[in-house]
Amino acid sequence: MIIIGIAGGTGSGKTTVVNKIIDSLPAGEVSVIPQDSYYKDSSHIPPEERSKINFDEPAAIEWTLLVEHLKKLRAGESIEMPTYSYLTCTRQPETVRVNPTDVVIVEGILVLSEPIMREMMDVKCFVDADPDDRLIRVIARDCVERGRTPQLVIDRYQDVLKPMHARYIEPSKKFADLIIPQGGTNTVAIGLLTDYIEGRLARAKTGRR
16 A cells, blocks of 8 residues: 655645546556544534634544544544534534555645654655645635635635644745645646556555565
């Protein structure tokens, strides 16, 4: 099994990169573990306070559960991945069954910020994008998917996303084995990554390193 970490700022194009990797490899060969599924449950917090939760700092993630699940997958065991609702800011009762596959992609803004996560990864990638482009994507996404107004998204970007990006996400770039500028439009970098993955899988199947 190959574990690939894909980090980058909010709206940088991580999901596009992940989808292009999946499309480039045989069906059923890749499982994706989104960091967002492992946000700590906030159901004990009054609803009016949940909107103030800082989702862009490492303390918001239940890293111990994520690490436990990665270890199980690497050991050949299936997991029940949690689900999280941004509308209610709570973990949902439903889970998603994830079976072991040859490639596991762990995707999220903070996945390279945690040493224990980096130790588990065979390849570490950082998707880079211009801040203005990221803000435009965040506005479009949060208004449609998370029920926020454009002004609310902009305020949150200035107050939370931008400072947290500078504090936690941008510094994690130095740990990346591969930096992918322009996100999902960088076909050369994505091609290099998928070629590497295919080479690793081929060597594993033939017993060569």
